[in-house]
Amino acid sequence: MAQKITPTDVMLAVYGSPHQTELITTALRLTQALLDRGARVQIWTCGDATGLTRSTLGRTKPRNVLRWTTDYPSSASVISDLLDEYPDLLHWYVCRFCSDERGMSEQIPQVRRRPPFTFWDHTKSAGKLLTLGVC
Amino acid sequence: MPDSGPLIIVERAYRGSVETQFADVLYFIRELNRQTGGLHLALRGLTATYALEAPSYEPAVRLGSRRLDTLPDPRASIREMLDDDAVVWVEEPDLARLGPTARTRLLDGVRCAAQGELTLRWAEFPRVWFM
Numbered sequence: 001m002a003q004k005i006t007p008t009d010v011m012l013a014v015y016g017s018p019h020q021t022e023l024i025t026t027a028l029r030l031t032q033a034l035l036d037r038g039a040r041v042q043i044w045t046c047g048d049a050t051g052l053t054r055s056t057l058g059r060t061k062p063r064n065v066l067r068w069t070t071d072y073p074s075s076a077s078v079i080s081d082l083l084d085e086y087p088d089l090l091h092w093y094v095c096r097f098c099s100d101e102r103g104m105s106e107q108i109p110q111v112r113r114r115p116p117f118t119f120w121d122h123t124k125s126a127g128k129l130l131t132l133g134v135c
Numbered sequence: 136m137p138d139s140g141p142l143i144i145v146e147r148a149y150r151g152s153v154e155t156q157f158a159d160v161l162y163f164i165r166e167l168n169r170q171t172g173g174l175h176l177a178l179r180g181l182t183a184t185y186a187l188e189a190p191s192y193e194p195a196v197r198l199g200s201r202r203l204d205t206l207p208d209p210r211a212s213i214r215e216m217l218d219d220d221a222v223v224w225v226e227e228p229d230l231a232r233l234g235p236t237a238r239t240r241l242l243d244g245v246r247c248a249a250q251g252e253l254t255l256r257w258a259e260f261p262r263v264w265f266m
Contacts, residue, residue, distance in 0.1 A: 018154040025152040025196065025206075032198055052154065064157045065166070072205050075154045078198055085199040 003112075006091055008040040011126030013119075016133015017048035018075065023133050024052065028078075030130075035086055042091040044114075044122055047135030050099040053079050053092065055106045076108050083110040093122065098135070140174040141262035142253070143167070148181035152206040153196065160266050161185075161212040168221045175222040175260070177253050178213075183229040185209040188240040210242070217244040224248050 012031065016023040027043070034041050045052060057074040064070060073081075083090055092111040099105050099113060107113060114122070123129050143164055150159065168174045178186055187210075195204035217223060223245045230237045230247065238247065257263050 019151045022149050022152060024154055028153055028198055029196060035199075061156060061158065064162075066162075067157065070205070072156045073201075073203070078153060078201065078203065081201055082199045 003114075005118075005122055005125040006040075006042070007125045008042040008091065009127045010034055010039055011042045011044060011122060011129045013123075013129060013131040014043060014045045014049045014133065015047055015131060015135045017135075018052055021133075024049070024075070027132050028082075031082075031090070035089055038089070040089050042093060042122065042126060044093045044095070044119065046095040046098045046116075048098075048102065049133075050094045050107075051102065051104045052076065053094060053108050053111045054099070054104040055108050056104075080108045080110055095119075140171045140260075141167070141264050142175045142177060142257065142260040143264050143266055144177045144179060144253075145182045145266055146179045148184065148209075152194070153198075153203060155207055156203075156205045157207070159207040159209065159212070161207075161209055161216070164266065165212060165216055165219070165221075168216055168219055173220055173222070175224065176216065177224045177226070177248075179226060179229055181229075182209075183225040183233060183237075185213050186223060186225050186242050186245040187233065187237060188242060213242060213245075217242065222246065224253060226250055226253070 012027055014027050018024050031041055052075040054076060057076040059074060059077045061072040061074050083092055093114045094107055094111050095116050096113040097116045145160055164176060194206035194208045195202055213223060225245060226248050228250045
């Protein structure tokens with residue numbers, strides 16, 4: 001049976017890769033701005049962006065040798081906490097094919113992995129779609 | 136020119152903040168500067184903005200109740216590298232593209248090269264790395 005997709009006001013399709021440009025930070029800031037206005041938001045990641053939420057990242061980044069005692073949260077940790085704070089407004093989907101292809105199948109529990117060809121169903125469940133970057 | 140220090144050229148700026156934090160390209164280059172005993176760093180393209188004074192701002196972002204204040208701060212990293220005796224270059228055309236006053240806002244100690252000047256001097260360096 002097909003999984004029910006929660007309707008949202010906005011969907012952000014994040015195709016661009018982390019560690020290349022400020023795209024990921026922009027997507028997260030945009031998400032926060034929408035949440036601040038009470039909007040319901042769903043994020044769909046494809047390509048290398050699926051790695052943002054892989055569980056193997058752990059809670060923190062590797063140590064900074066220049067600031068050994070400082071903890072730096074991983075992207076998975078930042079996104080996990082954001083999802084926990086907005087359980088009714090924010091939903092995060094990860095393309096199953098892209099994450100499998102890149103060996104990033106293990107994801108944090110707050111995100112849902114979805115078959116790639118459900119993308120169209122997701123777009124129909126959102127009032128507005130914005131795509132960011134390319135795979 | 137240093138006997139062993141490389142010339143490192145960085146052309147791509149602003150490669151991610153939330154996912155990168157301290158671990159930007161300058162994090163590695165700063166350590167290379169320490170290990171090599173002094174390197175030359177050429178900031179090309181938009182990375183020239185790393186070498187300019189700018190209005191005070193805090194590299195932080197709010198996400199939910201978290202205030203993530205560990206984002207990259209390349210200007211501070213350049214200042215630290217200058218303090219560690221690295222030689223930092225920007226090229227004149229890149230400065231010109233940033234506005235007529237850009238040259239007056241260079242961080243103390245940053246050197247300005249004419250277009251192509253550093254390329255003509257590649258042979259003087261034992262290593263030339265693009266990072």
